[in-house]
Ligand code: MLT
């Protein structure tokens with residue numbers, strides 16, 4: 457499978473539009489050690505021709521323009537994007553669907569819960585229902601991804617719930633400390649090549665690392681994982697926000713209960729941080745945190761990064 461990182465930043469992108477944190481300022485100066493990034497999404501293909509997007513970021517129009525494999529090829533209206541699979545209903549993962557209007561056929565996959573919130577929001581009717589087929593992913597079930605006409609694309613996914621939180625725009629404080637979140641609000645995708653040769657995990661949002669998730673990831677050839685924050689109180693400490701990572705549904709990269717430690721001994725061949733917040737020092741190539749992440753065997757995703765698995 458070919459994997460192309462379309463966007464590596466968290467919601468808001470890097471630099472975020474209203475952020476004047478030193479990290480964001482450095483990206484605006486054109487510093488090559490602080491490369492800007494669009495909001496998180498990857499494209500996957502088994503044949504190099506037909507592509508599946510994992511999440512549709514608000515920056516999708518730019519991402520398509522920046523990646524020639526996603527350009528129209530034949531006829532007057534065409535797209536190699538044959539399917540989109542969603543891991544949650546966060547703005548940074550669904551708003552890009554609005555870019556995919558203009559009567560182009562593709563298949564849209566998400567959990568029943570995520571498809572339900574899209575169906576309840578009539579702006580998504582711009583995806584012509586005669587052409588865009590919405591299909592529910594059942595948890596713990598391998599689904600062969602297909603185009604709108606039902607032709608298999610050579611890639612299957614097994615969706616499974618990970619610790620997380622309902623999308624910010626759906627939070628309901630009356631429903632208790634987790635705002636009414638249910639298992640289908642935040643999923644990970646185990647992505648399987650239909651030839652049976654390989655697989656990888658796509659997990660751009662995850663709030664904790666329970667033992668059963670560690671067990672699933674053990675021995676994987678490739679894992680993309682939530683790299684939102686370096687430390688849980690990063691936004692508070694740096695004076696740019698009031699929320700911790702835990703409050704936002706993200707475990708942090710560093711520390712005894714962080715991602716680097718949690719995935720250290722799992723024999724994972726390639727580990728890549730994605731969904732990286734504008735404040736995270738791993739975005740800066742010469743920062744001690746970036747050096748530490750790389751020394752621990754992690755890569756920091758960037759827009760245009762290409763991987764083969
Ligand atoms: C998140 O990942 O926490 C969300 O994308 C936040 C947001 O919706 O801005």
Ligand code: MN
Nearest residue numbers: 466467546548
């Ligand atoms: Mn997000």
